[in-house]
Amino acid sequence: MTRPSPCPRPDQQSGRRPHASRAVNGCLDVVLGLLLVLLEGLICAVATVQLAFSRTDLGGTETAGPPPMDWAPVLVLGGIAAVICLFGVVLIRGNWPRAGVIQLLAALVLCVVTVQVGHEDYRRSHPAPAPTPSYDPGRAGHQCLSGGDDRECRDSGG
Numbered sequence: 833m834t835r836p837s838p839c840p841r842p843d844q845q846s847g848r849r850p851h852a853s854r855a856v857n858g859c860l861d862v863v864l865g866l867l868l869v870l871l872e873g874l875i876c877a878v879a880t881v882q883l884a885f886s887r888t889d890l891g892g893t894e895t896a897g898p899p900p901m902d903w904a905p906v907l908v909l910g911g912i913a914a915v916i917c918l919f920g921v922v923l924i925r926g927n928w929p930r931a932g933v934i935q936l937l938a939a940l941v942l943c944v945v946t947v948q949v950g951h952e953d954y955r956r957s958h959p960a961p962a963p964t965p966s967y968d969p970g971r972a973g974h975q976c977l978s979g980g981d982d983r984e985c986r987d988s989g990g
Contacts, residue, residue, distance in 0.1 A: 858930060865923075865934030872916055872938060879908050901957040906950040913942040 883905050920935030 861928050861930040862934070864928060865931030868919065868931065869934060869938045872912065872942075876909065876912055876942065879912065880905070883908060898957050898959050901953055905953065906946055909942060909946040909949060913939045913946060916942060 886904070887902065916935055916939040920932045920939060922932075923929075923935060924932030926932075
């Protein structure tokens with residue numbers, strides 16, 4: 833003869849998982865997500881200011897060409913975005929779904945900012961070449977307006 837357990841489990845009667853009964857209040861979930869985003873924004877701001885100060889050339893040395901590409905901002909912001917994404921996954925698995933989704937959205941926004949920063953630095957370090965004139969002024973210094981080659985322009989006198 834089996835006796836019933838002295839500690840009945842109410843979750844067995846409802847058919848839910850034992851951890852599903854400890855759902856977090858929705859408002860607290862959102863507030864936690866927003867507070868984490870504010871903290872991460874502060875961390876990104878401090879990192880960006882630090883990187884900006886490290887980029888300034890206080891020595892005043894001039895370089896002849898375009899500056900080399902600086903990968904530090906891309907790596908720092910990308911690393912912060914990866915950590916935020918990891919926080920989001922942990923929060924979702926820990927039954928804080930709204931805070932986790934907010935973290936994943938913040939990581940997505942930071943990834944977009946990181947790509948823009950990297951593209952801007954690439955554009956700065958690889959400037960477009962100066963346009964070359966499409967005509968050869970020749971000896972007379974005139975542009976050939978007929979569309980012909982240099983010999984036609986020199987022969988026509990214009």
